Amino acid sequence: MVVSKSVILDRLADCITKITPYPTRDNIESAGGQAPLREGARFWSRMVFLEVQLVFKMSNYQRMMAAGCPEVLVNKRKRGKRNGKPLKKSKKGEIHYLPQPPEGQIAVKAEKDHKTMALKVQKKDPDLQVLDELMTATFAQQRQEIISDEPLIFVVKDRWPALFSERQLIAEFWRIVTKDLLESFLGGRDAFMLSLLQLYKTAAASGRRLALSSILDCLQKEDVNQNQRTAALLGLLCYFSDDSSNIIRKCNAHGETLDVIMSGMEVGLLIGHESPLQDAFPLEVFNVAVVAEEKIILDDIRDVPTGFAVLLGTIYCLNLEYPQNMRYSFELLQKVIMNIKPDQCSARVQGLRNKLLRYRV
Known part of the structure; x- marks a missing residue:
């Protein structure tokens, strides 16, 4: 049976849009490779031509989906509204940026699951397995509210309190990106840690990044693995000359009140340490907390590297942009x-990546 090219394109575009309305070049090439084309001298030229046509077909699908697909609708630029902030299109690798509800799920059932979850999370010892199942069942509803309505973070916390725990952030990150948050972050950090520290030493020796010298000097006092990991992450901010004053802040039990310390923090980390801070970073950390909208939304994180991972997961789960x-x-x-x-x-990041790879070799 001979299938027309138009039918092939329609079927491919339909399958792609069920996964994502914004396919990458790799997605298009992979889908084009599944087309039932006959082998022949002009096979590859026909394949490339088909992929080009598939790109145009996907553009047409996006225009048609704007009326019925939530993800395309929220990403449609709001023209004619000067104060209207266009919602961001998925740029951070989100697989399920704005998923459709599971087939057969109705709004009444989703809201019932949400109320059940809100009651269970208030218990002193909630059933974590049941909470996992309820969070998975209400994932589409939750993403719809967070992305489409863009509520303040304290509103999200009141409505979805179960989300604000390390366990649920990790699970939510998996649903969004299909990667394990801690495993991928901490594993990647360890893979590049020595290269980063070597890069900092070279930059500090050249006099181009003087702020890195204080971090390296602090590391010399207690050169253990945990401090190396902390120095590798905090050194990034100095290497890029980023202003981290509103993102990373430190406090001790005898310093200023938390309200004063967190003033002006939109999203970031608060590092609690034991002794007065005289070094570039504290060597005795007793608590790390994620702060959003000048309030602590998650604390009791065991160390600074894990805090960075949880902060990144929070940005994904709450659909936040990276701090500028x-x-x-x-x-x-x-x-x-x-x-x-x-x-x-x-x-700029690609240039640094190439340097790190050379140090690893």
């Missing part, structure tokens, strides 16, 4: 350390 003054640091964490969309690095 630290965008290169977060981009490197995403695309180099965690290997999420590594082929789409900016020129």
Whole structure:
């Protein structure tokens, strides 16, 4: 049976849009390779031509889906509204950026599951397995509210309190990106840690990054693995000359009140340490907390590297943009350390990635 090219394109486009309305070049090439074309002398030229046509077909599908697909609808630029903020299109490798509800699920059932979850999370010892199942069942509803309505973070916390725990952030990150948050972050950090420290030593010796010298000097006092990991992450901010004053802050039990310390923090980490801070980073950390909108939303994180991972997971789960003054640091964490969309690095991050790979060799 001979199938027309138009039918092939329609079927391919339909299958792709069920996964994502914004396919990458690799997605298009992979889908084009599944087309039932006959082998022949002009096979590859026909394949490339089919992929080009598939790109145009997907553009047509996106225009048609704007009325019925939530993801395309929320990403449609709001024209004619000066104060209207266009919602961002998925740029951080989200697989399920704005998923459709599971087939057969109705709004009444989703809201019932949400109320059940809200009651169970209030218990002193909630059943974590049941909470996992309820969070999975209400994932589409939750993403719809967070992305489409863009509520304040304290509103999200009141409505979805179960999300604000390390366990659920890790699970939510998996549903969004299909990667293990801690495993991919901490594993990537260890793989590049020595290269980063060597890079900092070279930059500090040249006099181009004087702020790195204080971090390296602090590391010399207690050169253990945990401090090396902390120095590798905090050194990124100095290497990129990022202003981290509103992102990373430190406090001790005898210092200023938390309200004063967290003033002006939109999203970031609060590092609690024992002794007065005289070094570039504290060597005795007793608590790390994630702060959003000048409030602690998650605490009791065991160390600074895990805090960075949880902060990155929070940005994904709450659909936040990377802080503008630290965008290169977060981009490197995403695309180099965690290997999420590594082929789409900016020129500056790609240059640093090449240096790190040379140090590893």
